[in-house]
Amino acid sequence: MKRLTIAVLILAILSGCSSSNGGKDSKKIAIVVSTLNNPWFVFLAETAAKKAKELGYESKIFDSQNNTALESDHFENAIASGYNAILFNPTDAAGSVSNVMKAKEAGVAVFCMDREVNSKDAATSQILSDSYSACIELGKLFVQSLNKKGKYVELLGIVSDNNTWNRSKGFHSVVDNYPDLKMVAQQSADFDRNKAMEVMESILQAHPDIDGVFCGNDAMAMGAYQALVAAGKAEKVKVMGFDGAEDAINSIKEGKLTATAMQFPKTIAELAATYADEYFKGKTDFPKKLPIPVEVVTSENIDKYIAYGKKE
Amino acid sequence: MSISKYRATLSRFQSSIALFVLCLALSILSDKFLTVDNGWNVLRQISVNVCISVGMTLVVLTAGIDLSVGSVLALSGAVAAGLLKNGIELPGNDLFIGFTLLGTIVAGLLTGGFLGFFNGAVITKFKVPPFVATLAMLTIARGLTMLWTKGYPISSLGPSFGYIGTGWFLGIPVLVWIAAVIIAVALVITNKTSLGRYIYAIGGNENASRLSGINIGKVKVIVYTISGVLAALGGIMVTSRLDSAQPNAGISYELDAIAAVVIGGTSLSGGRGTIMGTVLGAVIIGVLNNGLVLLDVSPFWQQVVKGFVILLAVIIDKANSKAE
Numbered sequence: 310m311k312r313l314t315i316a317v318l319i320l321a322i323l324s325g326c327s328s329s330n331g332g333k334d335s336k337k338i339a340i341v342v343s344t345l346n347n348p349w350f351v352f353l354a355e356t357a358a359k360k361a362k363e364l365g366y367e368s369k370i371f372d373s374q375n376n377t378a379l380e381s382d383h384f385e386n387a388i389a390s391g392y393n394a395i396l397f398n399p400t401d402a403a404g405s406v407s408n409v410m411k412a413k414e415a416g417v418a419v420f421c422m423d424r425e426v427n428s429k430d431a432a433t434s435q436i437l438s439d440s441y442s443a444c445i446e447l448g449k450l451f452v453q454s455l456n457k458k459g460k461y462v463e464l465l466g467i468v469s470d471n472n473t474w475n476r477s478k479g480f481h482s483v484v485d486n487y488p489d490l491k492m493v494a495q496q497s498a499d500f501d502r503n504k505a506m507e508v509m510e511s512i513l514q515a516h517p518d519i520d521g522v523f524c525g526n527d528a529m530a531m532g533a534y535q536a537l538v539a540a541g542k543a544e545k546v547k548v549m550g551f552d553g554a555e556d557a558i559n560s561i562k563e564g565k566l567t568a569t570a571m572q573f574p575k576t577i578a579e580l581a582a583t584y585a586d587e588y589f590k591g592k593t594d595f596p597k598k599l600p601i602p603v604e605v606v607t608s609e610n611i612d613k614y615i616a617y618g619k620k621e
Numbered sequence: 622m623s624i625s626k627y628r629a630t631l632s633r634f635q636s637s638i639a640l641f642v643l644c645l646a647l648s649i650l651s652d653k654f655l656t657v658d659n660g661w662n663v664l665r666q667i668s669v670n671v672c673i674s675v676g677m678t679l680v681v682l683t684a685g686i687d688l689s690v691g692s693v694l695a696l697s698g699a700v701a702a703g704l705l706k707n708g709i710e711l712p713g714n715d716l717f718i719g720f721t722l723l724g725t726i727v728a729g730l731l732t733g734g735f736l737g738f739f740n741g742a743v744i745t746k747f748k749v750p751p752f753v754a755t756l757a758m759l760t761i762a763r764g765l766t767m768l769w770t771k772g773y774p775i776s777s778l779g780p781s782f783g784y785i786g787t788g789w790f791l792g793i794p795v796l797v798w799i800a801a802v803i804i805a806v807a808l809v810i811t812n813k814t815s816l817g818r819y820i821y822a823i824g825g826n827e828n829a830s831r832l833s834g835i836n837i838g839k840v841k842v843i844v845y846t847i848s849g850v851l852a853a854l855g856g857i858m859v860t861s862r863l864d865s866a867q868p869n870a871g872i873s874y875e876l877d878a879i880a881a882v883v884i885g886g887t888s889l890s891g892g893r894g895t896i897m898g899t900v901l902g903a904v905i906i907g908v909l910n911n912g913l914v915l916l917d918v919s920p921f922w923q924q925v926v927k928g929f930v931i932l933l934a935v936i937i938d939k940a941n942s943k944a945e
Contacts, residue, residue, distance in 0.1 A: 346869045351772030497920035511914040514659045
């Protein structure tokens with residue numbers, strides 16, 4: 310009896326929370342993102358949801374918390390509760406394939422955003438942002454702004470995240486060709502501003518004479534920059550980030566950070582929602598892979614950009 | 622000196638000895654370790670963990686645990702930053718409430734205090750095990766942080782707020798002053814007050830304490846509230862230091878705090894341990910973090926090394942408590 314009461318209570322609470330809008334024929338879109346613990350992905354998910362709403366669809370955001378198993382649960386729940394399409398930001402290129410296949414078999418179209426899954430035909434379309442080649446561009450700029458020689462530090466993101474290594478590998482594919490550029494420390498700061506500041510403070514003790522810092526995201530670049538300011542070295546050291554977050558854009562404008570890579574989460578998310586809309590209306594031929602170019606942002610072209618996108 | 626006496630002395634100074642050995646090894650391996658600048662670095666970096674760990678020690682002494690400190694830190698920091706930057710706009714009749722610097726700090730601390738009080742109340746009134754109650758709060762407070770910040774950092778809080786995290790006072794970083802004051806207050810509480818005696822008594826033997834007339838519920842609620850306030854203080858320190866409240870601040874800080882408590886020789890079953898032990902534990906973790914980066918040890922190995930240090934500390938502690 311007690312259990313029943315609790316069950317009824319929970320049901321009552323849940324039904325109070327979810328505001329389902331009427332229309333039985335209306336299509337529903339699920340938005341499954343790898344994590345909401347990072348503003349970039351929050352922006353991606355919210356933009357997708359906003360666009361879906363504009364196009365007249367009910368949508369719901371699922372947070373996979375960087376956990377492929379949880380992502381799998383989200384897919385099962387989304388399929389079971391009758392979603393017609395999934396706008397999907399995968400946790401893992403290989404591990405997420407089976408989830409996409411599951412949706413495909415159930416007749417639910419999947420549109421990948423930002424990150425790809427390693428399968429040619431599982432997803433209806435993949436709209437991708439290529440971290441690897443963006444970091445090649447950043448690497449070139451890095452080499453150029455250090456005049457091909459000097460000591461530098463690399464701050465990695467979470468070491469179990471494949472984005473961390475895509476970015477690092479792209480960067481090194483360029484920079485490692487210059488023997489006079491020496492990496493004196495490669496440390497992880499977990500994509501976290503506070504950790505980056507602390508790690509940078511320690512590195513500066515061992516290597517007070519560095520010329521550049523390459524960071525796997527903007528939050529770490531901001532933290533590293535603050536450590537450099539505290540040590541009175543901010544003027545001399547070039548700091549580069551990745552993402553195009555608001556703090557980094559403002560900071561480049563003020564001449565603090567040297568560069569970041571702008572991905573276009575707004576373009577990606579809106580396109581994914583538009584594709585879903587077209588799919589519902591009968592379109593079947595979508596580009597299997599559509600790369601959205603990443604642009605390098607510096608003080609020279611900063612006027613064209615705002616946080617997470619271009620000025621309109 | 623008899624062996625048991627020798628052991629007892631060793632156990633009392635085990636953390637100091639471990640710290641000394643660690644520092645000795647690091648200064649041999651790197652000539653950058655033993656410098657004044659690096660010393661301030663380490664002290665600044667551990668100041669937040671010291672505040673959280675002191676609260677955690679009080680909780681653990683009562684045989685409890687507080688897993689929610691990292692999330693409480695994030696929410697309190699974000700509340701302070703949000704109020705400072707945006708104030709509160711009441712919808713409807715154009716009512717706007719702005720906050721002074723002190724007001725935002727108090728609001729942040731109250732947030733942490735309330736969440737801690739809530740933890741304590743749930744644990745005592747509904748007899749929910751502390752592990753479960755604070756695990757629930759870990760999720761609740763993180764979710765509230767996301768709601769409050771909408772998932773984005775709150776940045777550019779201004780130089781006067783930044784003074785807490787980056788300023789110096791009488792030649793010592795403000796962060797270190799705060800940690801020192803917290804340690805001093807906690808030492809007084811644990812050693813000189815009846816509250817301190819009750820905390821140890823409850824952890825030692827809850828039934829006996831109840832029979833001797835101690836209001837166990839009240840003491841526990843106070844202890845969890847203190848833990849919440851100290852986590853909030855940590856949140857304000859981190860936020861001020863970064864000039865930004867990050868929605869994912871403080872993730873896994875509870876583990877660093879528990880590690881400091883355990884390395885410091887406090888028993889997780891309660892009743893035994895000291896504030897100074899925990900402070901030494903926090904210093905050891907800070908020195909280890911700093912040293913591994915100075916030596917540019919691979920991030921993969923750093924995690925392995927830290928795990929083994931915690932394990933070693935607990936094994937030695939177990940051996941010592943048996944000897945006693």
